[in-house]
Amino acid sequence: MKKLIKKTLLSLILISTSACSNGGNMYSETELKKMLDFDCVIEQKPAIPQETELLYNYAHYQDLHRLWTGKAGDWNDLAKYYRIAAANGNYKANGRLQYLLYSNRIIAENNKKEVIELNEKLEKILPATAYFGYYFYLKKGYGVKTILMGELSYLRRAADLGNRDAQYIIAELLRRVKDKKSLAIRNEVWVKLFKCSSEQGNKDSSIPLALDYQIDGKYAEAVKIFHEGVKNGSGKATNFLMRAFKSVIPENDPLYYLGIKTADSERAIRYEMIKTYLSRNEFLDPKVPDLDEIVPLPPAKLPAWDGKIAFQRWFEGPSPEKPSDELMKKLAEKAGLDWQTGLPLKK
Structure with missing residues (x-):
């Protein structure tokens, strides 16, 4: 296994900014390239115990339906489902519970303590995501203390282990360095x-990547990445494709030209409908993994479509069945938790 950390991001940024302030002569091109090097690692998600999904799916449905009008504490009744599912290895429940505690949607006895304990448990099964969590919490002053800018070490480690959000942030930091020579x-x-x-589903990464291909005249690659961005839930990516198919864009349009020579009004309409839903419901963070069943890229023909993405049908549909008390007791006992709160049993 390769070393987890080639260089901390702190060193990476200092190297880049030092190169800038010293006219780019502090390090040779070979040295700088080696220091900045990055190998793509895809974060491997562990299998989720099937029974815990019943708890997660029920809680998540209720959870999302409260996002628009809910106030602090309105999610307290859902905590037990997430806690028990998380304690039994459901990383999605762990991550969502951390968010609800951090944002005070769930009010617990000690939100900070519970968040950090959850992230420590997550580290055992999904270390890349957990390291990104440490970076985020330390940056916000939430949790344990570290050396000055030490959270950046966690960010680089998370990226090297495959966390998509860490990879996006490092890419953006590199883009902001003002140094022409590097x-x-x-x-x-x-x-x-x-x-x-972007390959792992970060919608924010899809846009600059696609635009980079577009600037270089690699239009087919740009279209594929915008398409990937739509799957990742990007309304901006959807807008680019909607415009490209709505009418023939002249080649001298540097913003929207994607090498598409023939307008396709039906494709444009479908992209526009998806864009509208993604934009209006951004707070739900919807994704479109079923995009190829709705608007496959040419030359594939358009299939029949009912006008809704799969997430929309799920969200507008009936709630998943509430988990039985028997299942809650079974899973809680397995993890040593109180089935009515999801908290550890008092000794």
Whole structure:
């Protein structure tokens, strides 16, 4: 196994900014390239115990339906489902519970303590995501203390282990460095980071990656990445494709030209409908993994469509069945928890 950390991001940024302030002469091109190097790693998600999904799916449905009007504490009754599912190995329940505690949607006895304990448990099964959590919490001053800017070490570690959000943030940091002499090297690295991140579902990475291909005249690649961005839930990516198919864009349009020579009004309409839903419901963070069943890229023909993405049908449909008390007791006992609260049993 390769070393988890080639260089901390702190060193990476200091190297880049030092190169800038010293006219780019502090390090040779070879040295700088080696320091900035990044190998794409896809985060491997562990299998989720099937019974815990019953708890997660029920809680998640109720959870999302409260996001628009809910106030602090309105999610307290859902905590037990997430806690018990998380304690039995459901990483999705763990992550969502952390968010609800951090944002005070769930009010617990000690929100900070519970969040950090959850992230420590997550580290055992999904370390890349957990390291990104440490970066986020330390940056916000939430949780344990660290050395000055030490949270950046967690960020680089998370990226090297495959966390898509960490990869996106590092790519953006590299893009912001103002140093022309290292631009080519940094461009090579941030494209790799954005590509790796987008492949794993980060919608924010899809846009700069697609635009980079577009600027280079690699229009087919740009279209594929915008398409990937739509799957990742990006309304911006959907808008680019909607415009490209709605009418023939002239080649001298640097913003929207994607090499598409023939307008396709039906494709444009479908993209526009998806864009509208994604934009209006951004707070739900919807994804479109079923995009190829709705708007496959040409030359594939358009299939029949009822006008809704799969997430929309799920969200507008009936609630998943509430888990039985028997199942709650069984899973709680297995994890040593109180089945009515999801908290550890008092000794």
